[in-house]
Amino acid sequence: MTKHKEIGLSDQAVVDMYRIALTARRLDERMWLLNRAGKIPFLVSCQGQEVQQVAAAFALERGKDYTAPYYRDVGVVLALGMSVQDLMLQAYAKAEDPNSGGRQMPGHFGSKKLKMLSGSSPVTTQVPHAVGIGLACKMRGEDAISFVTLGEGSTNQGDFHEGANFAAVHKLPVIIMVENNQYAISISLKQQVACEKISDRAVGYGMVGETVDGNDPFAVYQAIKTASQRARNGEGPSLVEAISYRLTPHSSDDDDLTYRTAEEVREAKAKDGLLSFKKYLKENNLLSDKKEEELEAAIKKEIDLANEYAEAAPSPDPDTLYQGVYQ
Amino acid sequence: MTKHKEIGLSDQAVVDMYRIALTARRLDERMWLLNRAGKIPFLVSCQGQEVQQVAAAFALERGKDYTAPYYRDVGVVLALGMSVQDLMLQAYAKAEDPNSGGRQMPGHFGSKKLKMLSGSSPVTTQVPHAVGIGLACKMRGEDAISFVTLGEGSTNQGDFHEGANFAAVHKLPVIIMVENNQYAISISLKQQVACEKISDRAVGYGMVGETVDGNDPFAVYQAIKTASQRARNGEGPSLVEAISYRLTPHSSDDDDLTYRTAEEVREAKAKDGLLSFKKYLKENNLLSDKKEEELEAAIKKEIDLANEYAEAAPSPDPDTLYQGVYQ
Amino acid sequence: MPVLSYIEAITAAMDEEMERDDRVFILGEDVGKRGGVFRATDGLYNKYGAERVIDTPLAESAIAGVGIGAAMYGLIPIAEMQFADFILPAVNQIISEAAKLRYRSNNDWSCPITIRAPYGGGIHGALYHSQSVEAIFANQPGLKIVMPSSPREAKGLLKAAIRDPDPVLFFEHKRAYRLLKEEVPIEEEVIEIGKANQVRAGDDITVITYGLCVHFAKEAAQQLNDEHGIEVELLDLRTVYPLDQQAIVHAAKKTGKVLLITEDNKEGSIISEVSAIIGEQCLFDLDAPIKRLAGPDVPAMPYASSLEKAFIVNQDKIKQAMLELAQF
Amino acid sequence: MPVLSYIEAITAAMDEEMERDDRVFILGEDVGKRGGVFRATDGLYNKYGAERVIDTPLAESAIAGVGIGAAMYGLIPIAEMQFADFILPAVNQIISEAAKLRYRSNNDWSCPITIRAPYGGGIHGALYHSQSVEAIFANQPGLKIVMPSSPREAKGLLKAAIRDPDPVLFFEHKRAYRLLKEEVPIEEEVIEIGKANQVRAGDDITVITYGLCVHFAKEAAQQLNDEHGIEVELLDLRTVYPLDQQAIVHAAKKTGKVLLITEDNKEGSIISEVSAIIGEQCLFDLDAPIKRLAGPDVPAMPYASSLEKAFIVNQDKIKQAMLELAQF
């Protein structure tokens, strides 16, 4: 049996996963072009983390579970129903941007319709929010769970500790996924933490902790699936660490060669989860060269159309500045 | 060989330890009387934790090491050179109080002369301070270490996490001793944390963690001594958890029978470390009944005199209200 | 009408709201079995159970943050900070998150949380159990800050805060808890947030204040009236952010002589903004400088009685300042 | 005299102070190899090494708290908050600890820390990379808050902040970093904290502001002078807490017409206190209401250019407000 079937993923599902992860990558690449062309002022990149993001989202019950994605989670939000056009509207800060109507930077996701909590810039504040959602689900007897992500550097914030501990004490249906991409801007993992694995922190909360290869969609899918079963069974929260590598600079304002070598990045690119995922699909005859070409073309077209639409869309009316301070 | 000699404590040292722990207890008992008599407005109690406090302080190099004691640490501060009179002056909020000149509540210790950091009321803020001291010692090549205490409930604050992680990443000469007395006001240990031991949290910081019986002075002494050696050797920080029980209400404003039973308290009193310490001394002929009587009498006299002195001492001059805002 | 103390009124408000709407719940330190260290939640644990009166770990940022998450879900949390002084670890959650959630999501998400905390001095609370912290938050659009001055006000305003669709900081004067008692209607009374209250009408001087100082100002005004025939217009701000500008301007214009009072340190306090509103909107109606009576600019109220007394704004100091202004 | 940009002046101040006193060190996120995300610490890691330019874990409360501990020891930390918006997790350490340490220990301990942070908008920073956060702290005796308006001011004031025996919050306008350039003396210049600065003398109207707004006000004043012959008295507050009351009163009295400007939201801002000082101390010298020009009371500056422009106080808006006041 193939790996994906073993863990309960259909052929269609893995192909979908790949398509979305690839869409995230291509969209991100386009954002860099748009930024360098002076069309969008800023971007923060998902490259290198798409596979774990999409795999994790697929392990959730979409439409039912709540999520609090962090700024790199293009893969998560696409998998949950945000469209390429939505993200383009966000990048161009247009009125129609469903996340914030152009008020927030790219990467600040949120949609009540998608049960996706609105996020801010100060890192890690979303962890207690997701725990609050878990608390609410438990109180109301709702079967939904709460899934939240953050970077490994961000696990050093007090809010990580306080939120995780609260979830554990109250045995809440929460999954905290740490996307360990080895860097927090210029600060390497070793300068951020002295523990071996971020998932070691679970011990101090009395919750289950697990570290998986973020480049392996099946490992991530299974870890989140198992955690979600625990959560739904009333067995409390889990901490899942997905290890990957940030393939781009931190953001469009960063120059990563001031703190790491091109060689290091090159080596990481060779391990890119998107490449191994594609290889897997091809080996299992789920993706032919032709299908791949079609897929790339379809994604390109989707991005092109979204770009055209978003660029032409109206900016927020200055008078709306005063709206939404209070109800 | 006796237990205390085995771990390098002289006969004199253990007798001193006992004397100071007993002094802390008797002083605390007196404070309750003074409070109930309306002479002092407030107290926060050390009862049940004196043994671990004094034992820990004895494992430090007094006069050289820095400390950041928390509000229950009467045993620590007495062992470090604060006098009974100083603490009475503090209780009466008199101008001569060396901790704050009557500005802060009892239990808010501090003395530059004693290298004891000034403490505030918001819990856990002292942890990053102690880490800062450790950083400074390391930067200046000073052999001193930094010792900080807090309650188990207080380990849930973000500052615990952030401070501990910083110390571990920078391998600083810091010892964090958690005085686990089973309660944070009315909140029991199980409602505060879901981990088995508070020292489990050390794993998530990549530091050494150890749990010891706080009623056993030798276990505590040895744990802190070993941790201090690691610290001085450049091997970084340690987390030591000393387990005891808070024998009194949280403070003079609390009524602990609203959340725990008299029976539970009675059981804990039977395990009081001060009793077993006395028994040990007697078994090892370090304390006779007569000596004990003399000791009790001397302590009583010291407290009486301190009380008289402090009660009669002048209150802060209202004009001093404006002093010490800035240099 | 039953006579309730300020704290009983607060308990009653929570009780009624929890009874009315099962989405309302309480979280905080020692709010459960213990009923709160001041006993504001007394009896609610027994009545509503551990699921709706939640004892939390000792972590204020989580109390606020988890509350915010639950509010996003659609529940109505009442978060208790044990002392206002200990709200500070939660500032990031309150200012970056609660205050900005509706705005940043372009009205998609909202945060109907109430955060209660006892503030104020005069109870031997020393530096860290006596502070007025409202000024720290009183510059954050998206937040509302309510500070009731009496039992009846406390009940009506707390009910309004709980029902408010946006985050409300609700600061209760801890000395008022047992000091103030008055008749409080049994029938439902909800007092609108954002509206100041004319406590007393008068033509000689205008006094604007909030919280426990309203009580002292009222007493002092009565004394001045009895002793000197001075008529004081007394305005209770009730909501200290955002301010009721109309009521402030109206009250200031009425007498042209304004005294502003806060128990907080003076520089950068709530009454600074009140003064600025007056200086901007009705300067030419004034007959005297806009006087401020406040705590001194030292970090916080000390423990020793001698220092606490020197610090605190009390009835005598208020009366003295009123008299001076009336005689100006 | 070399021409330095605002950020170069800041780097130079730190460099000189680190060279002068080996107790001075830097800690913060990305301050080391990366030289800071704005490059304020550029070159210092190479010059002084990882021991004195310390890259910290991503945790602002620890950056402040560890800094405070090191300051208690006797070192002189310069803590960098990557953006002023991200100082909020450290509020408890700053307000409860740094601000109160000297007072609570009755002058036994002290805390000579400088906390630097880039603030302000106009750079597409959106809600969380554009805020002015000074008002949150500008009611805490024990703290000083400095906000320089030009490269020369930045250098002299930062040197003073580092040498100050008490905690100083030092907010640098991130848009000024590369926008403003001027000649800065090589020889040591230390500008006293607590003193405002008369930038321009004039008899028609008084403008009081701070930070980048000083630059825009200066330009606008020049235009008004050229176009309308209006003479503007311009006061740069420099230290926004505690305020230089004498200089404020003097400048206000001089023309009797006062315009106060901040880039922050209006209600509860620094200029509210400035207004209150004027209303209390020189009301009868005024010929016009005390005008305030500030950001609108919405949570923070949005990302979209259309909204950012609508929010921000700029040279045009300042000029317009000045003109209106002059014509009052």
Ligand SMILES: Cc1ncc(C[n+]2csc(CCOP(=O)(O)OP(=O)(O)O)c2C)c(N)n1
């Ligand atoms: C409280 C706070 N401090 C600082 C920042 C600036 N900042 C944005 S992202 C980032 C690094 C985050 O690293 P990590 O958590 O590892 O996530 P990654 O970006 O690597 O995915 C920093 C310091 C912030 N956004 N919030």
Ligand SMILES: Cc1ncc(C[n+]2csc(CCOP(=O)(O)OP(=O)(O)O)c2C)c(N)n1
């Ligand atoms: C930040 C903060 N929140 C709340 C309080 C009120 N408070 C004082 S002591 C305490 C309980 C502390 O429990 P623990 O850490 O276990 O120490 P213990 O008192 O048991 O020694 C609380 C909640 C405080 N001082 N600071």
Ligand SMILES: [Mg+2]
């Ligand atoms: Mg990272």
Ligand SMILES: [Mg+2]
């Ligand atoms: Mg405890």
